[in-house]
Amino acid sequence: MEFPTPTTSHLTSHDFERIYEPAEDSYLLMDALEAHCQQIRNLRPSLCVEVGVGSGAVLTFLGGIIGSSAHYIGTDISRHAAVAARSTGQHNNILIDTVQTDLVTALLPRCSGCVDVMLFNPPYVVTPSEEISQGGIAATWAGGVNGREVTDRLLPLVSRLLSPSGRFYLLLLEENQPGDVHQILSDTGLSGEEVIRRRSGPENLSVWCYKRK
Ligand SMILES: C[S@@+](CC[C@H](N)C(=O)[O-])C[C@H]1O[C@@H](n2cnc3c(N)ncnc32)[C@H](O)[C@@H]1O
Known part of the structure; x- marks a missing residue:
């Protein structure tokens, strides 16, 4: 099944100086959702959350x-x-x-146990830690040590937010050490599988789907 890529033509180049413009990583996440479209529909989701929604293209695609x-x-x-x-x-x-908040702070505790589909295409680039809090467009990609500093703050909260049959789709770069992320989420009762993988220039990107064991 093919779903249309949402239009972002209402956003200007000036907007994209401040917001993340959909790129290979965003499209890979969309492709993962498309690959899982039937299982996602079978969940009959009532609440879907994208953390770090950016332009909104991926959540709109969902x-x-x-x-x-x-x-x-x-x-x-x-x-x-x-x-x-x-x-x-x-x-x-x-x-x-939409809500302007750090990760999912504004959704807790109200949405605990209620999120059927959760998405995160994090700031994943390996950078010095200081770049994360530098503000501006750098916050869209700067991930600090191992490109994981922002992601690692979300991981302990995922299982708390997911509904009993909920799914968490996470995009990772090889340098983010997916095996390590796996272990952290496994310790919170989640198991994951790789949905899709693609090389984009120097980046080896993959999307993982986690659910309760
Ligand atoms: C790689 S971009 C992805 C944007 C969009 N989801 C996409 O796939 O095109 C990461 C997004 O996370 C947001 N972000 C970074 N740190 C965040 C934080 N602590 N809490 C919430 N969002 C954050 C950025 O502003 C940016 O929009």
């Missing part, structure tokens, strides 16, 4: 798979991203609520 029966929430540390993601939803007929 909305194209599931339809209007689910509620969509995007979080982002950036106010500009929160505004952009809502408008990307509108331009593609998907209703998206």
Whole structure:
């Protein structure tokens, strides 16, 4: 089944100086969701959350798979991203609520045990730690040590948020040490499988799907 790539033509080059422009990683995450479209639909999701929603293109794409029966929430540390993601939803007929917050802080504890599909394409690039808090566009890609500093803060919260049959889709770079992420999530009761892998220039990217053991 093929689903249309959401339009982001309402966003300008000026917007993309402040928000992450959909790139190979974003499209790989969309391809993973497309590959799992039937299993995602079978879950009959009612709440879907994208952490670090950026332009909103990926969450909107998920909305194209599931339809209007689910509620969509995007979080982002950036106010500009929160505004952009809502408008990307509108331009593609998907209703998206957004919240400017650190990771999922604003969703806890209210959404605990309620999230059926959770997505994260994190800032994954290996950088000095200081770049993470530098602000601006660097916050969209700077991942600090092993490119994992932002991701590692979310991992302990995933199992708390997921519904009993919930799924967590996470994009990782090889340098992020996926095996290590696996172990951390396994210790919280989740097991994962690789959905898709692609080399993009120097980046070896993969998307993983986690669910309760
Ligand atoms: C690699 S971009 C992905 C954007 C979008 N999801 C996509 O796939 O195109 C990472 C996103 O995470 C956001 N982000 C970074 N640190 C965050 C934090 N602590 N809490 C919430 N969002 C964060 C960035 O602003 C950026 O929008």
